[in-house]
Amino acid sequence: MLPVFLFLLLILLSAADASVQDFCVGDISASDTPAGYPCKDVSHVTTNDFVFKGLGKAGNTSNIIKAAVTPAFVGQFPGVNGLGISAARLDLAPGGVVPLHTHPGGSELLVVTQGMILAGFISSANGVYYTTLHKGDTMVFPQGLLHFQVNAGGVTAVAIVTFSSPNPGLQITAFALFANSLPSALVEKVTFLDDAQVKKLKKVLGGSG
Numbered sequence: 001m002l003p004v005f006l007f008l009l010l011i012l013l014s015a016a017d018a019s020v021q022d023f024c025v026g027d028i029s030a031s032d033t034p035a036g037y038p039c040k041d042v043s044h045v046t047t048n049d050f051v052f053k054g055l056g057k058a059g060n061t062s063n064i065i066k067a068a069v070t071p072a073f074v075g076q077f078p079g080v081n082g083l084g085i086s087a088a089r090l091d092l093a094p095g096g097v098v099p100l101h102t103h104p105g106g107s108e109l110l111v112v113t114q115g116m117i118l119a120g121f122i123s124s125a126n127g128v129y130y131t132t133l134h135k136g137d138t139m140v141f142p143q144g145l146l147h148f149q150v151n152a153g154g155v156t157a158v159a160i161v162t163f164s165s166p167n168p169g170l171q172i173t174a175f176a177l178f179a180n181s182l183p184s185a186l187v188e189k190v191t192f193l194d195d196a197q198v199k200k201l202k203k204v205l206g207g208s209g
């Protein structure tokens with residue numbers, strides 16, 4: 001019996017030796033890659049790498065969309081590197097809106113912690129899924145789909161959002177269409193919008209062409 005026991009012990013020990021890597025805190029002085037940042041030397045990793053303190057503070061909503069997103073993505077929070085998760089805080093002043101946008105890299109889970117938010121997404125089949133969320137309500141936005149958030153009350157709304165990616169990415173549709181330098185005639189051709197509307201939006205959003 002003893003040799004069998006020793007054999008099993010040996011297998012267990014060698015399995016522990018070949019353990020999965022616990023973490024890979026991002027060395028954000030290097031470049032991000034599709035596989036994430038390279039790992040920071042473990043001897044330099046501290047508790048602080050796994051803690052992000054920025055989400056307790058309201059973002060500055062004095063801007064054209066009256067909204068602020070405070071990211072805790074891998075660039076700000078290197079501890080999430082390689083873990084497939086990240087977070088952010090959303091502040092929406094009265095009248096505020098996060099315009100139609102996508103996160104190419106991950107799905108989003110939003111939890112309202114204050115106020116009311118009208119939120120929704122549009123599926124690939126052009127189905128619309130939207131509702132008004134109250135404090136404590138949670139909504140999920142599937143990866144890559146166009147979605148939006150609008151303040152639905154008279155007070156500032158706040159939400160904590162999490163993502164299924166350390167770096168979910170962000171593309172705001174109106175900015176993609178009108179904050180660029182594509183010639184207006186081409187934008188009109190590919191959007192079916194008229195010249196006046198395209199020129200107006202390019203002006204408001206800082207586009208040229």
Ligand SMILES: *[C@@H]1O[C@H](CO)[C@@H](O)[C@H](O)[C@H]1NC(C)=O
Nearest residue numbers: 058059060061062063064068
């Ligand atoms: C918020 O942003 C606006 C516009 O950039 C700026 O004028 C203002 O000082 C900022 N407020 C705070 C508290 O940082």
